[in-house]
Amino acid sequence: MSLEILEKTDHNLKFIVEGISIEMANAIRRIIISEMPVMAVDEVIILKNDSPLYDEIIAHRLSMIPLTTDLNVYKLPRDCECGGYGCPLCQVSLTCEVTNTSNHPMEIYSGDLNSNDPQIIPVNPNIPLVKIDKNDKVIIEAYAVLGLAKDHVKYQAISNILYRFYPQIDFDNSKCTKCPDKCIVSRMCPEKLYDFSNKKSPILIEDYWKTCTLCNSCENDCPEKAIKVGWKEKTYIFSIESDGVLPFDVIIKKTFEVFLEKIDEFIEKLEEVEIES
Ligand SMILES: [Zn+2]
Incomplete structure (x- = not known):
């Protein structure tokens, strides 16, 4: 090859x-x-939402923001020692607290999210999230985890x-x-x-x-x-066209890792099967 x-x-x-x-x-x-593990927001706590959008719409918009992913540090929640409960090895918190003190409506962007890990941030800081009026306030706490696109498209590594x-x-x-x-x-x-x-x-x-x-x-x-x-x-x-959540060399390397894991799993399953002669 x-x-x-x-x-x-x-x-x-x-x-x-x-x-x-x-x-x-x-x-x-x-x-x-x-099958490529990618970070995306999976849980959102909305503490204050004065915007015209429902909490659910904001949560959905947050989940669709592409986040840079570090596969050397984070594990899939199901493979983590915490059992998927949420710990620094499988979860990143992103917070957003914005008050509009100006005299005109203002837009909140993906760049207004503050991550507790500087390696896991929105790929593009200019994705609009919601617009708020003067004196309005939005306080959000979001948690991102690794996931696979076969479970939800928000975890897709490539476009x-x-x-x-x-x-x-x-x-x-x-x-x-x-x-x-x-x-x-x-x-x-x-x-x-x-x-x-x-x-x-x-x-x-x-x-x-x-x-x-x-x-x-x-x-x-x-x-x-x-x-x-x-x-x-x-x-x-x-x-391949990517939104930049993972570098291409990581994508290619991980692809062959996943491929070999699948071959091993197939051989294991095959050995378990009793074939009548
Ligand atoms: Zn964990």
Whole structure:
């Protein structure tokens, strides 16, 4: 198995994986979507709420705020020695006390939450929470824990993940000399992957695989049947979009940890089963 990073920013990761089966590629996708432990608010105590929003709406909005997560310190409540009751190893408290002393309405943002752990804070401080009028007050105590997205979507580590086959196009432009149509393919390809600027013979651009969606329109449209669209065996291009709760290297490392745990669990369960011969 080999992995090549194509693009990496704080919120986007694109890489090529070679040498794995489609089942394995899908297992990676599914683990990243639903089995990655992530911090989110799970319990809210509203001590004062003068805002026009109901307590329940504020609690819901708090739970959907992406929080930076530290997997080296925190454990899932069910795996914690406290038995999930709530202790410094499985719970973070976030408090918010705001009084509007100005003469106009004011907005409370995610950045107004004070965390007892500086590593666990809202990813973005500018997420609006609620608006309050002059002299109004809001006092909130919220508790964040680690959780999995298969239990609730607020624990999702990524916003989007997809993989696609690595496109491989065989293009024989020697067949283009007899073509009466002035390269319909270069006009029809939705990704504009064929360069016909020389007006004689179309050229398939070098990095076509980066944007080709395997729509097959070139193969279907070419009157000379000069194009064959296929894909590279056991090679996939992954794209991941994250809101920044976990760095990508932690996500990838944790994915394989979870994968190996699942294999061990499967073997254990298999050994328990008595198979009649
Ligand atoms: Zn605990």
